[in-house]
Amino acid sequence: MTTNHTTTAAAIGLDDCRRMDAADVLAPLRQRFALPAGDIYLDGNSLGAQPVAAAQRAQEVVTQEWGKDLIRSWNSAGWVDMPLRLGNLIAPLIGAGENEVAVVDGTSLNLYKVLHTALRISAQDRPQARRIISERSNFPTDLYIAQSLCQQFGYELVLIEPEELPTCLQDDVAVLLLTHVNYRTGAMHDMQALTAAAHAKGILTIWDLCHSAGAVPVDLHGSDADFAIGCSYKYLNGGPGAPAFVWVHPRHVNRHAQPLSGWHGHDAPFAFVPGYEPAPNIARYQCGTQPVVSMALLECGLQVFAEAQALGGMAALRRKSLALTDLFIQLIEQECAGHGLGVATPREHAQRGSQVSLTREYGAGIDGDSGAYAIVQALIARGVIGDFRAGGGPGSRHLDILRFGFTPLYVGFEDVWHAVAHVRAVLQSQEWRKPEFNQRKSVT
Amino acid sequence: MTTNHTTTAAAIGLDDCRRMDAADVLAPLRQRFALPAGDIYLDGNSLGAQPVAAAQRAQEVVTQEWGKDLIRSWNSAGWVDMPLRLGNLIAPLIGAGENEVAVVDGTSLNLYKVLHTALRISAQDRPQARRIISERSNFPTDLYIAQSLCQQFGYELVLIEPEELPTCLQDDVAVLLLTHVNYRTGAMHDMQALTAAAHAKGILTIWDLCHSAGAVPVDLHGSDADFAIGCSYKYLNGGPGAPAFVWVHPRHVNRHAQPLSGWHGHDAPFAFVPGYEPAPNIARYQCGTQPVVSMALLECGLQVFAEAQALGGMAALRRKSLALTDLFIQLIEQECAGHGLGVATPREHAQRGSQVSLTREYGAGIDGDSGAYAIVQALIARGVIGDFRAGGGPGSRHLDILRFGFTPLYVGFEDVWHAVAHVRAVLQSQEWRKPEFNQRKSVT
Numbered sequence: 001m002t003t004n005h006t007t008t009a010a011a012i013g014l015d016d017c018r019r020m021d022a023a024d025v026l027a028p029l030r031q032r033f034a035l036p037a038g039d040i041y042l043d044g045n046s047l048g049a050q051p052v053a054a055a056q057r058a059q060e061v062v063t064q065e066w067g068k069d070l071i072r073s074w075n076s077a078g079w080v081d082m083p084l085r086l087g088n089l090i091a092p093l094i095g096a097g098e099n100e101v102a103v104v105d106g107t108s109l110n111l112y113k114v115l116h117t118a119l120r121i122s123a124q125d126r127p128q129a130r131r132i133i134s135e136r137s138n139f140p141t142d143l144y145i146a147q148s149l150c151q152q153f154g155y156e157l158v159l160i161e162p163e164e165l166p167t168c169l170q171d172d173v174a175v176l177l178l179t180h181v182n183y184r185t186g187a188m189h190d191m192q193a194l195t196a197a198a199h200a201k202g203i204l205t206i207w208d209l210c211h212s213a214g215a216v217p218v219d220l221h222g223s224d225a226d227f228a229i230g231c232s233y234k235y236l237n238g239g240p241g242a243p244a245f246v247w248v249h250p251r252h253v254n255r256h257a258q259p260l261s262g263w264h265g266h267d268a269p270f271a272f273v274p275g276y277e278p279a280p281n282i283a284r285y286q287c288g289t290q291p292v293v294s295m296a297l298l299e300c301g302l303q304v305f306a307e308a309q310a311l312g313g314m315a316a317l318r319r320k321s322l323a324l325t326d327l328f329i330q331l332i333e334q335e336c337a338g339h340g341l342g343v344a345t346p347r348e349h350a351q352r353g354s355q356v357s358l359t360r361e362y363g364a365g366i367d368g369d370s371g372a373y374a375i376v377q378a379l380i381a382r383g384v385i386g387d388f389r390a391g392g393g394p395g396s397r398h399l400d401i402l403r404f405g406f407t408p409l410y411v412g413f414e415d416v417w418h419a420v421a422h423v424r425a426v427l428q429s430q431e432w433r434k435p436e437f438n439q440r441k442s443v444t
Numbered sequence: 445m446t447t448n449h450t451t452t453a454a455a456i457g458l459d460d461c462r463r464m465d466a467a468d469v470l471a472p473l474r475q476r477f478a479l480p481a482g483d484i485y486l487d488g489n490s491l492g493a494q495p496v497a498a499a500q501r502a503q504e505v506v507t508q509e510w511g512k513d514l515i516r517s518w519n520s521a522g523w524v525d526m527p528l529r530l531g532n533l534i535a536p537l538i539g540a541g542e543n544e545v546a547v548v549d550g551t552s553l554n555l556y557k558v559l560h561t562a563l564r565i566s567a568q569d570r571p572q573a574r575r576i577i578s579e580r581s582n583f584p585t586d587l588y589i590a591q592s593l594c595q596q597f598g599y600e601l602v603l604i605e606p607e608e609l610p611t612c613l614q615d616d617v618a619v620l621l622l623t624h625v626n627y628r629t630g631a632m633h634d635m636q637a638l639t640a641a642a643h644a645k646g647i648l649t650i651w652d653l654c655h656s657a658g659a660v661p662v663d664l665h666g667s668d669a670d671f672a673i674g675c676s677y678k679y680l681n682g683g684p685g686a687p688a689f690v691w692v693h694p695r696h697v698n699r700h701a702q703p704l705s706g707w708h709g710h711d712a713p714f715a716f717v718p719g720y721e722p723a724p725n726i727a728r729y730q731c732g733t734q735p736v737v738s739m740a741l742l743e744c745g746l747q748v749f750a751e752a753q754a755l756g757g758m759a760a761l762r763r764k765s766l767a768l769t770d771l772f773i774q775l776i777e778q779e780c781a782g783h784g785l786g787v788a789t790p791r792e793h794a795q796r797g798s799q800v801s802l803t804r805e806y807g808a809g810i811d812g813d814s815g816a817y818a819i820v821q822a823l824i825a826r827g828v829i830g831d832f833r834a835g836g837g838p839g840s841r842h843l844d845i846l847r848f849g850f851t852p853l854y855v856g857f858e859d860v861w862h863a864v865a866h867v868r869a870v871l872q873s874q875e876w877r878k879p880e881f882n883q884r885k886s887v888t
Binding site: 034036039041043046047049050054055058059062063065066067068069070071072073075079105106107108109112136138139140141143144145147148149152159231233239240241242243244257259260261262263266271272273274275276287288289290291292293294295297380385387389390441 | 493516591701719833
């Protein structure tokens, strides 16, 4: 029987959240992670949680592979194959093919490689195109790398707001450099539509997947993207500072050598010949020797995704991620109304990553501050771990942000309930006004 | 009483080696390393041994700092300070000042940064100088990086033999790029004299210290060097692929931004502003987030050097290194005469690093081969771990090399005795001719 009159949405309760956990097909994966007792960890978009397997693997790689087998482990433990072996574990999460992804270096370095290559290709094919377009609120390191290459090769970096994207893709643009999911707001671009709009003008696209890989379905081939990079220490749970990944579409990959031409990208690295000959395909995007222990731990993070594959893979992770973020938004509105919190993250599913960013207006805190920083610190003191990202100051369209990441591999629906209860308690009690929560730390 | 008539050198025996061990002031440091039982490890010039402390530290950083403290560890565990904190542990080993060394990225990447900067400085000060000089037998990755920058900026890479150095430093040279201790032969350049000769023509110097740092005394300031780079996983025992280091003389460091301008090199990395402003001093040579676990293990390696300081430091390490390599050469000549082994490493102490490279002529092995590869494999099967480096083929001045590194922190004099006994046994028994020792592996 259906009713066709409007009903008032019933308030969501703790029992509802527990029912969602009971129905969660991905719930068994939570035990693959060593989550600290008493904490609700909503900062997996900054540093993913530790896979349980990583502790044992660390012992093995340190005391056996390094300690006992020593130099022999380059062959016997497969150290030399790690960049492409790990790349092949990431490839299915981002719609890349076999042996098209390398895990190597850091995100900024990989961006330098692919943007350098994109500019070389563009200079040959469309020499009149001298601009790089990116978002003003892109993660800054992407902009810093672009600035370096612009200065070196006489390009102009043009920073826009997202609503300017449709009109800015013109004949003078060489490269569109976007982060798929915005680190501040969690807003997600339409990769396929923007790539098509760029290609219609001959513009090459570079997608930063730092907040996408392992968090939302990505289809690089389906979107016909040109280049992609991303880190492994957020939703991929690779460990602090674990090496990043790089993908180049097969139509571009062998066209040029990338500039950071270290020996591991050579066609015959152990021949020790004096002349550089790049390896075929993505292997050429390697540079020097990789940090083996950090690489080995990343493999533990990626193996959880192999296990998730049997439970529905990225589609199931996406369903849970949207359910978690929907629930968080609904509960914030239900439980914390009247405390000056806004929602910066799009409510439209197609435009949302796996995080929710709340806002506070400037002046809502102490001495013209928004209070957002202090609220985040008060929540951390209660074991609810999110983070703060500063806005552009009074008058800016970018407000201060309280950022909460929802990693569907290990965050549950009851976690969301308790997190919101802590947000309400911090706001109602005014405990965020305490001086200790208003002192800024070096890393926030 | 002194005798002034010539005596025949008495043969060295095992007891002599044991007496040298008993008199070794650095002997207590051996127990700081988890050396595999039954092996004699003479490949610390490729991958240094595991400090005992690294096993415990790996557990701590994985299960406590990552697993329990998670994102908070950037502050609480000092992750954010690691690049300069570790740099300050390396600085006294290479004659650099406080806060002048950063531990970051890899050797090839750091070379890209400093060579790029050196070329910018040279282009301003001496625009007519368009050549980079390096050694033909330099470690290839240095040459590959130089080739990339030459192609980008219109320079010419000129490769020379060491004896050509005095005459090739002319007005058309921008940069002299040398590895201080040659990876094949163990020959060591006179850093001070060559830097002075280069500076007399206005040429900038870049020193690769991969086979020097922790192995031989280096005095960057005393030599008035301009730039230096080096890895941490050889004599510094930082672990496989542990991040590398970079030093820039204070007279150059703030002159330009380096090109790999990631956010950790920004003056205010956590302000997340869109415009790049390089941090003052060596901090600007950082790029992205570093692999924290690998960095933490490197710190264990560096702490052994802090302990060595109380036992005489680099001067004592150098005395022992020379005594070990002298002993190895003497014993090879005493025990293995007539088996076609030559010594490629200089006998002059001032020209020797901390390794000894033996040679075999082409044709001394099977099917025109030198036999060097197979001898190394036969030694490895016996637990004597050295490595093989191919020469240039028949007719080349570069013969096949059997490479033995002597890390004075953990190699003893009795080890040298037994290693040479195995060399003699492998040669006398001809066991190196077995087929299994003549099959090449992917990494050698």
